[in-house]
Amino acid sequence: MAVPPRVPQSASPRAEHTTDLSKADFRVATAAQWRQAVETGEVSCVELTTTALTAAGTMSELGAFIHLDPEFALTRAEQQDTTLNLLQDHMTARELRHAAPLLGLPTAFKDLVPVAGLPLTLGTAASPVTVPSQDAPLARTVHHAGAISIGKTQVPEFGLPCYSENQVADPARNPLDVTRTAGGSTGGGAVAVAAGILPVAPGSDGGGSIRIPAAACGLVGLKPGRGRIPDDDQSRSVQNLVTSGPIATIAEDAALLFDVMAKQGPTAQSIVQEALATxxxxxxxxxxxxxxxxxxxxxxxxxxxxxxxxxxISMLGRHGHQIQGTENCTGPERFWAEDYHQNFQALWTARLADLNLSSKQEEHLEPLTRYFLESARARPQAVTRASVAALQEFADDAHDIFGPWDLLMTPMLASAPPHLGWFSSMAPEDNYVEQCRFTPYSSVVNVLGLPAVNVPVHTSADGMSWSVQLIGKYGTEEQLLALAATMAD
Structure with a gap:
């Protein structure tokens, strides 16, 4: 499915896309424009939610969702419309925009995030499904900003692999080629945005889980730096790999969601708009x-x-940026830390050693997860501690890798997204190695705790999207989004 060209900022959602639900596609306008349409009464929260639910049902073969709950979503949408009518009598448009920046926008969390009233599977058949009684902190933040969850999106088991296939539901299929993976672990969220089912989706990234599916599906995906999102774990430990961030069709929409997730005013949005203007x-x-x-x-x-x-490189050069290969400054020396491959595998699997499952439950784990679990239990604790210590030292000196540069650029994916079932058809050891080869530049950013953004820049002859990754210093998330926006401008 080809992505339509960017809609000019002055555009508004076309009537046929808010009344004729057979043509539902949130890509026809920006997320901010959809939100403004709700504020001005051109469309209601119920209509937008119905549009998203209809699109999700119509395109169910894409496997974007593990669970959809129309009643849950529409009830919340009705409440939003009622609240909006009350607030408009007492608040200016600016005050309302500040209080509810995502007003009426349908979205969905990956099925690793607890959302009150929606089933939580963690993408595994090895443990029972639960129904949380309250939102996780990040879900609460996004909902308080006015967004409406319509369901839970597809993920790999426990979010471990970079492809979203499991025993719980149909695999997440890439909208650009439905025979290929959409990536992972925020695979379902990326599918929903790339297919126009949702305007934006929050994701989480422990080794590339936002950037990989964004790259596979031709989207912008931002991994914030460690501790930047207030609802995330604030530990500076290298073992704290996971951060939350936005997935969107364009950088402007990613900035809108990022500002909410970062619990700040329209900072990123203003910086992006200024960059586009000047x-x-x-x-x-x-x-x-x-x-x-x-x-x-x-x-x-x-x-x-x-x-x-x-x-x-050409896009950035046209905008006046100075581009230089890292070998010009590092010479023959190694750019990254020594023994990264073995140390990262120890770090990545260490947390599984404490997984509290019965032997019968473990029989239902995916082969790759069982391999990770057995490897973690068999590895001497001294080896794990040494690996973690080595990577912690690497992370503590993260800024050293920038040398004379303001930021770094790498490829994002080494190859096109593989066909569904390709990874899981292998022996677990080979599966893991091939995932590393497919995504050779993503996990190191999590280890270092730095922010990075995926930027689509090229479409191949077969219609697949190809991206670059921009890696910034601590606190440069807004700059990365602005740079991504200008590269698409």
């Missing part, structure tokens, strides 16, 4: 194709991955 001051950008998994793994970039990187 440009950004020239930046020094270092480019590297060296993967931290090398030399342990042989990383081979597809021709389109290289072309995407070249396109990204």
């Amino acid at each position: 440009g950004l001051a020239p930046l020094r950008i270092g480019v590297t194709t060296e993967s931290p998994f090398s030399p342990d793994l042989d990383i081979v970039l597809a021709e389109d991955a290289v072309r995407a990187l070249e396109t990204g």
Whole structure:
């Protein structure tokens, strides 16, 4: 499914897309424009929610959702419409926009995030489904901003693999080619946005889980830095890999959701709009194709991955930024930390050693998860501690990798998204290695705790999207979104 061109800022949702539900597609306008349409009464919260639910049902073969709950969503939408009518008599439009920046926008959390009243599977058949009585903090924040959850989106088991396939529901299919994976672990959320079912989706990223599906589906996905999102774990430990961030069709929409998740005013939105209007001051950008998994793994970039990187360099150069290959400053020295591959695997699987499942439940785990679990239990604690300590030292000196540059650029994916079932058809050991080869530049950003954004820049002859990754210093999320917006401008 091809993505329509960007809608000018002056546009508003067309009538046929708010009344004729057979043509539901949230990509025909920006998220901010949909929200404004609710505020002005052009469309109601119930109508937008119905549009999303209809689109989700019509495109159910994409496997975006593990669970849809129309009654749950429409009840909340009706409450939103009632509340809106009351508030409009007592608040200015500006005050209302500040109080409810996501007013009426349908969305959905991945099925790793507790949402009150919606089933929580964690993408696994090994443990019973629960129904949380309250929202997780991030879900509460997004809902308080006016967004309406319509269900839970597809994820891999416990969010571990980079493809969203499990025993619980149908796999998440890539809207650009339904025979291919949509990536993971926010695979279902990316499918819903890429297919126009939702305007934006919140995701979480522990090793690339926002950026990988965003790249696979041709979207903008922002992984904030460690501790930037107030509802996330604030620990500075390298073991705190997971951060929450937005997935959207364009950087402007990602900025809207990021501001809500970061619990700030329209900061990112203002910076993005200013960048689009006047440009950004020239930046020094270092480019590297060296993967931290090398030399342990042989990383081979597809021709389109290289072309995407070249396109990204050209785009940035046209905007006056200074681009330089990292080898010009590092010479023959290794760019990333030594022994990254083995140390990361120890870090990534260590938390599974304490997984509290019975032996009968463990029989229902995916083969890859069982492999991770057994590896974690078999690894001597001293080895795990040494790996964690080495990566902690690497993370503590994260800014050193920037050298003379303001930010770094890498490819995002090394190859096109594989066909469904390709990863899981392998022995678990090979499965994990091939995931690393497919996503050779994502996990190191989580280890370092830095922010990074995926930016689509190239479409191949077969219609697949190819991206670059921009990695920033701590606190540069807004700058990354602004740069992403100007690259698409």
